[in-house]
Amino acid sequence: MYTYNQFDKDFVKQRLRQFRNQVARRLDGSLNEGEFRPLRLMNGLYLQLHAYMLRVNIPYGTLNSAQMRQLAFIADKWDKGYGHFTTRQNIQFNWPKLKDAPDILEALSDVNMHAIQSSGNCVRNITSDHFAGACIEEVQDPRPSAELLRQWSTDHPEFQFLPRKFKIAITGSANDRAVIKSHDIGLLLVRNEKDEMGYEVMIGGGLGRSPFVGQTVRKFLPKADLLPYIEAILQVYNLYGRRDNKYKARIKILLHETGMKELSRQIEESFEKQKQFFKRPSDELIAEIENRFKIPNFVASSNDNYEKEIKANPQFSAFVKHNTHQHKNPLYTILSVSLKNIGQTPGDATSDQMRALADIAQKYGHDELRVSHEQNIILPHVQKADLLKVYNILQKADLATPNIGLISDITACPGMDYCSLATARSIPVAKEISTRFNELKQENEIGNLQIKISGCINACGHHHVAHIGILGLEKNGIENYQITLGGDASLSMNIGKVAGPGFSKQEILPAVERLIDAYLKIRNNSDETFLQVYQRLGDKLFVDALYPKQGEQNVA
Numbered sequence: 001m002y003t004y005n006q007f008d009k010d011f012v013k014q015r016l017r018q019f020r021n022q023v024a025r026r027l028d029g030s031l032n033e034g035e036f037r038p039l040r041l042m043n044g045l046y047l048q049l050h051a052y053m054l055r056v057n058i059p060y061g062t063l064n065s066a067q068m069r070q071l072a073f074i075a076d077k078w079d080k081g082y083g084h085f086t087t088r089q090n091i092q093f094n095w096p097k098l099k100d101a102p103d104i105l106e107a108l109s110d111v112n113m114h115a116i117q118s119s120g121n122c123v124r125n126i127t128s129d130h131f132a133g134a135c136i137e138e139v140q141d142p143r144p145s146a147e148l149l150r151q152w153s154t155d156h157p158e159f160q161f162l163p164r165k166f167k168i169a170i171t172g173s174a175n176d177r178a179v180i181k182s183h184d185i186g187l188l189l190v191r192n193e194k195d196e197m198g199y200e201v202m203i204g205g206g207l208g209r210s211p212f213v214g215q216t217v218r219k220f221l222p223k224a225d226l227l228p229y230i231e232a233i234l235q236v237y238n239l240y241g242r243r244d245n246k247y248k249a250r251i252k253i254l255l256h257e258t259g260m261k262e263l264s265r266q267i268e269e270s271f272e273k274q275k276q277f278f279k280r281p282s283d284e285l286i287a288e289i290e291n292r293f294k295i296p297n298f299v300a301s302s303n304d305n306y307e308k309e310i311k312a313n314p315q316f317s318a319f320v321k322h323n324t325h326q327h328k329n330p331l332y333t334i335l336s337v338s339l340k341n342i343g344q345t346p347g348d349a350t351s352d353q354m355r356a357l358a359d360i361a362q363k364y365g366h367d368e369l370r371v372s373h374e375q376n377i378i379l380p381h382v383q384k385a386d387l388l389k390v391y392n393i394l395q396k397a398d399l400a401t402p403n404i405g406l407i408s409d410i411t412a413c414p415g416m417d418y419c420s421l422a423t424a425r426s427i428p429v430a431k432e433i434s435t436r437f438n439e440l441k442q443e444n445e446i447g448n449l450q451i452k453i454s455g456c457i458n459a460c461g462h463h464h465v466a467h468i469g470i471l472g473l474e475k476n477g478i479e480n481y482q483i484t485l486g487g488d489a490s491l492s493m494n495i496g497k498v499a500g501p502g503f504s505k506q507e508i509l510p511a512v513e514r515l516i517d518a519y520l521k522i523r524n525n526s527d528e529t530f531l532q533v534y535q536r537l538g539d540k541l542f543v544d545a546l547y548p549k550q551g552e553q554n555v556a
Helices: 006-027 033-041 065-078 098-109 143-153 223-240 251-258 260-277 283-291 304-312 314-323 351-364 384-396 427-439 508-522 530-537 540-546 549-554
Strands: 045-047 052-056 082-085 091-093 168-171 185-191 197-203 215-222 324-326 332-337 348-350 369-371 377-383 451-454 468-475 478-485
Touching (some): 006 033, 006 098, 033 045, 052 098, 065 351, 082 351, 143 223, 223 251, 304 314, 314 324, 332 384, 351 369, 351 377, 427 451, 478 540, 508 540, 530 540
Parallel strands (some): 168 185
Antiparallel strands (some): 045 052, 052 091, 082 091, 082 348, 324 332, 369 377, 468 478
């Protein structure tokens, strides 16, 4: 992983000194909240329903053990003993005091972390595949490209005040785990007919109140042209993106209103100018970045005991089945640690759990952890021979739930329990669903199913691309939950279709149960997933199950 150079350290320290002074002026009354707001947002500090919230950047979701331990320390000293991992591969602390914010940022800087550009109308945290560098199916590790974009975008003077926030995601695998088509710019590493490596570039994706699937603007962009081409896109967006209406300010609206043909022409015109004047990164810098992401020195150990334990231990077998993924090295596995224990808040981890994960990474995982956009933690390089030891440690830390990809592996935003923008609660709904289907012992029978919950139209829970999406809204002063069906977060991304009228808080769980019952009855076999059934049959049978005639009076 990448380590800060002297420039990074000096830049973060300088910003910290500025912010410490700004906080002092806010506390003594020299700055009012209106004056302070843009300054705190530049440093990732939000004012939520009950307290401030600090969003910490985790570039492309990658952490080492020292950084994870520091997050645990911060949670204990300045928060309430836990942190919340987000769909942007970041972590949020929900209860810091304003006076402590500079000290928290200083503690982050000690381990090469910061919160700069985790908010504001700028290029946000660059996200990527949480299996990057380890999965067998990728054509190339996308993280060096993500790091190059991070360095280029950090404090870029031209793009600090864009029409709206701007998100970039990159993957090197056709099995898209970065949801690149939901981003302002999505990048897919590909090879052309000459076997040269480059990018397929997509623009105009986004969720929220106006969901759009990203469209390809360049089928193949040579790797050397990445930064000037991205700069060209942002220049066009910065010039023509709407500033009169924040709900129509994203590049997806610019694309929708301008059309791909004209917008592509403008981008290519800007790119031709960029190519003449843009100072490309030196070969030395590219080599330095790539060297930071070399594959670890893997150790060769026998897997005989691993295979025996799988056969002898049903609980361990279930854990391996659901929580591991094929690694490039056959002696290793990619381990997903669920932060979705039954009945718990999705994405939350206690300080003790963070320390347990740090210990495992240091001893058994080549000192590397990842945060997934599905709010879980990944150990990308674990020897199969060590997996039982890791499993036993995870059990003690209450982190061994074998539910990755199952119905209780729910993605959910903080909702109205924390967020000042939310119109309904997300967390209680997620807890009720996971608890209910655990009681019914149906998880394994149901199989792969993605439920995602958002507490408002901003869609931080990614409900649009869930097999079953749940959107919490306010209707006549009460919470009302709208269901979408058939969303797909893969490279063939699809926006879910609204099933019909919303449900009250009391009716949303029974509604989900009816959907699952219908699915189990109409699937062809136990291997056919909910999404496959929906794609085969459409939504009519599911809508009929959601709104049975005898239950119409219960529909809000």
